Amino acid sequence: MSQINKLKILNDPIYGFISITNPLIYDLIQHPYFQRLRRISQMGLSYLVYPGAHHTRFHHALGCMHIMQRTIEVLRSKGVLISKDEENALCIAILLHDIGHGPFSHAMEHSIVENISHEDISLLFMDSLNETFEGTLTLAIQIFRGQYHRRFMLQLISSQLDMDRMDYLKRDSFYSGVAEGNINSERLIQMFNVAGDQLVIEEKGIYSVEKFIVARRLMYWQAYLHKTSVAAEMILTKILKRAKELTHGGITLTASAPLQFFLENKISKEDFNAAILQQFSYLDDFDIISAIKAWQFNDDFVLSELSKMIINRDLPKIKLQNDKAGREEVTALREKTAKRLGISEREARYFVFEGKIKNQAYNKEGEPIHILRKDRTLMDVVEASDQLNLKALSKPVTKYYLCYPKVLFEEAAV
Incomplete structure (x- = not known):
């Protein structure tokens, strides 16, 4: 006993x-x-x-x-x-209730796996624990x-x-x-x-x-x-997106075994079985930070630069505004970024992006x-x-954000 x-x-x-x-x-x-x-x-x-x-x-x-x-x-x-x-x-x-959260909580909720919420994963963990603890x-x-x-x-x-x-x-x-x-x-x-x-x-x-x-x-x-938190978390999702893109293109990146599994495999709600849940349970913030520390030295410019932004807290400029940025403004920023960094306009999308945030204190x-x-x-x-x-x-309040490299902001100020 x-x-x-x-x-x-x-x-x-x-x-x-x-x-x-x-x-x-x-x-x-x-x-x-x-x-x-x-x-x-x-x-x-x-x-x-x-x-x-x-x-x-x-x-x-x-x-x-x-x-x-x-x-x-x-x-x-x-x-x-x-x-x-x-x-x-x-x-x-x-x-x-929160046992299903992935690395960095909400920041990466739909980046590691797709179309499944942390609440759904929490229930999967609960069902698994219920078997372990014999229905209690x-x-x-x-x-x-x-x-x-x-x-x-x-x-x-x-x-x-x-x-x-x-x-x-x-x-x-x-x-x-x-x-x-x-x-x-x-x-x-x-x-x-x-x-x-x-x-x-x-x-x-x-x-x-x-x-x-x-x-x-x-x-x-x-x-x-907070706009800086938003910028950082968006860069984090961009890093994982680029890592998956490179992995699926045949490039092997330095990563822990569980992170490597999710880089190689597209996992959605329908795919979750006991084996995948176990792999998910091995994943935490440390896997992500360790990978990003290694990726800052990767030969891929996009992955390297994005990783350095997080490691060194050298984040992009972010503007919050009441109206959505015009397509012409976003396109112009991407063209400038591509030219300034020597990358394609498609790759510039990793550095220039827009979105919206919503705050509703009471529904x-x-x-x-x-x-x-x-x-x-x-x-x-x-x-x-x-x-x-x-x-x-x-009443919900919506604000729109626009992110772009600081170097463009500095050039505009000169």
Whole structure:
């Protein structure tokens, strides 16, 4: 019989002590699939903008589990019946909700594999773990899929005010130093309740919800969609695209075995089987950074220059604007880049590119955040709030970006 004490206490800089109260949760945390999250950056390449943002998906997952435990305590104190099995399932579901993230999280979500989201891969990992642990994750998977009859439990995991968002806003704000993103998660948790099988916030917590929505908007503009982060993450996807192009052209690149597998093979949702899932589980940030360090010395000019941009943080110029760049402007920049760097106009597309980013702090068309009024009626937070700016924050704001080499910017300034 094992003598390992599986009821651990972990020290977290955000919440203090986090308790592992269940041997199964301890075993899941110890599994290589979950330990891999120690090597997956929570905020992609945001550390190139905010040097402190080196925290990982491992931190985030444990934080989500902790506030799920606290929320269950609060709901039970208000008469919401949650069984021990349901409690364990909720904690497992939120612990594993991001286990399907690939290297650098969202930055490379559709670069390593195609047409499959990290949520889908998380479910594949959960199904695999459920086999390993002999069906003990079945209820957690049902809740995660939205197949369990108690709707509010899915809302705790995935909604506009869930454990995921509450932890990443507070955690990312802390590590990045973007104070505007900080929220009072403990106050929000104390205001949770359940009415008509829906997760709601009691009326006296409305100002905390308003702060949460505003903080989310500010974190997106200042951190997640910071223009330098956008430029860096786009360059990262361009590097992988070029590496795949060279590999399929018969050129062998220096790369770890799992990265080599995904360079050589085009993998989509339909292709995922147990063997491919295992290969994916071996892949993390270290594979990508190690490859890019080697590729900066590659004979291919495009791959080499793009890799140097990340390694040396010598990123392209990026302009954010309200309107999409004209085709003539983009074509002219590509022609100048091709001439300046001595490459083809097709290759210049790796250095001159455009796109768009969108920020919507609250989606009024989606499942609303319900405020439970004193007369027990429910109201959308936007309607219940006396803050007119919440209506404005529910409208999506789209900005367009245009990236091109700094050398062109410097030439224009001369």
